[in-house]
Amino acid sequence: MxxxxxxxxxxxxxxxxxxxxxxxxxxxxxxxxxxxxxxxxxxxxxxxxxxxxxxxxxxxxxxxxxxxxxxxxxxxxxxxxxxxxxxxxxxxxxxxxxxxxxxxxxxxxxxxxxxxxxxxxxxxxxxxxxxxxxxxxxxxxxxxxxxxxxxxxxxxxxxxxEHLMDAVVAVSGSAPAYVCLFIEAMADAAVIEGMPRAQAYAMAEQAVLGTAKYLQETGTHPAVLKDMVSSPAGTTIAAVAELERGGLRATVVDAMLACAERNRELA
Ligand SMILES: NC(=O)c1ccc[n+]([C@@H]2O[C@H](COP(=O)([O-])OP(=O)(O)OC[C@H]3O[C@@H](n4cnc5c(N)ncnc54)[C@H](OP(=O)(O)O)[C@@H]3O)[C@@H](O)[C@H]2O)c1
The missing domain is CATH 3.40.50.720 (NAD(P)-binding Rossmann-like Domain)
Known part of the structure; x- marks a missing residue:
């Protein structure tokens, strides 16, 4: 052997x-x-x-x-x-x-x-x-x-x-599910605007992949990239404001804390 x-x-x-x-x-x-x-x-x-x-x-x-x-x-x-x-x-x-x-x-x-x-x-x-x-x-x-x-x-x-394993499950192990929800929602919006479904998924997936790759390869802070692409009175800041009103960040934090807690319960 x-x-x-x-x-x-x-x-x-x-x-x-x-x-x-x-x-x-x-x-x-x-x-x-x-x-x-x-x-x-x-x-x-x-x-x-x-x-x-x-x-x-x-x-x-x-x-x-x-x-x-x-x-x-x-x-x-x-x-x-x-x-x-x-x-x-x-x-x-x-x-x-x-x-x-x-x-x-x-x-x-x-x-x-x-x-x-x-x-x-x-x-x-x-x-x-x-x-x-x-x-x-x-x-x-x-x-x-x-x-x-x-x-x-x-x-x-x-x-x-080892005590960070619960955080790992939240930020990495279970993360594909939340990223998929985000991609699905972005694609849904494009479909509402009239885009064919397959093209909407292709665009949403590539937007997430490209953004993550840019952050990894350049070491840019996410907040800096967000500011870079948000022109005054522009389209992006209008979307960002809506996401903030919907409590996106607080919801993501709460979801991940629930994930870590569930991992603790299952251990
Ligand atoms: N999937 C994920 O995203 C993920 C992420 C992180 C960690 N993990 C961990 O990775 C591990 C494997 O998950 P998986 O998704 O790859 O599961 P899986 O596809 O079910 O693979 C497990 C394999 O082990 C075989 N097996 C069962 N009993 C065995 C035995 N007595 N001796 C040798 N082989 C045996 C199974 O054969 P049969 O199918 O014939 O029963 C199967 O081929 C799990 O412990 C999971 O917690 C998974």
Missing amino acids: AKELALIGCGNMGTAMLKGIVGSGLVAAQDVTVADVSETSQQRLAGELGCQGTCDNSEAVAGAKSIIIAVKPQYLDGVVKAFAPSVDKDAVIISIAAGVSLERLEGLLGADHKIVRVMPNLAAMVGESMSALCPNDNVTEAEREGVHELFCAFGKAEFIP
Whole structure:
């Protein structure tokens, strides 16, 4: 078996992440083993990427330097307990399970293991994830860098202290849903003005993408960009004033605080 990286769970996230990691050349396909309870899922991913596949999680993790666990949170305990005896004591074990704390992972694997809790988001599927990384104290500086590199293969990644995980879910994990509401509302308005639906979505999506890219690439503060595009007595400031009257900012803040609170309740 190949031993650089093992992936447990070849579903949506596991597939997206591994495609990014292997596609970027960071880890060679022949050094990866994927495992899934479903023969079809592991064979599909192994076949597509040219890595090895198995339905035996213990076989996949045995001797692997890094292990990514990408199964649903409700299966995590059973899956980890079953393969834990086969994990190399120096392996870096990465869990992306939502709401599963480092403490819980240490309880399942042993507190002496190197464990990293990560929260990526759906945009991993298009190579634009935002991943929050939270290693335990056993992970060395070099290993932290290695994990950072893995998650940068399909987007951006930042280290955070674990108490900020609820904020991460609000600002990043759940964010695609609110951004979609905004895009949908913008497109609806264009449709009311007479624009065909498909064109309205294309324009609204590109406006959001382009604005985010501009902010990222130039480092411009959002308020500065807003001022730049709001001419005196112009069209943009008329829209901004209406959004302020509707309480857009306060609503977004309240929504995100509700999201973080719900994440705390579920933990
Ligand atoms: N989706 C997101 O946007 C997102 C964002 C951040 C974090 N996450 C986290 O990512 C994890 C995976 O989510 P997902 O959306 O990728 O779920 P998913 O598509 O259901 O993938 C999970 C995979 O694990 C497989 N599996 C189930 N039991 C297993 C076992 N005993 N051994 C090996 N594989 C097993 C499933 O196989 P079957 O389908 O045959 O059961 C499935 O292929 C979750 O913990 C979630 O919290 C997801």
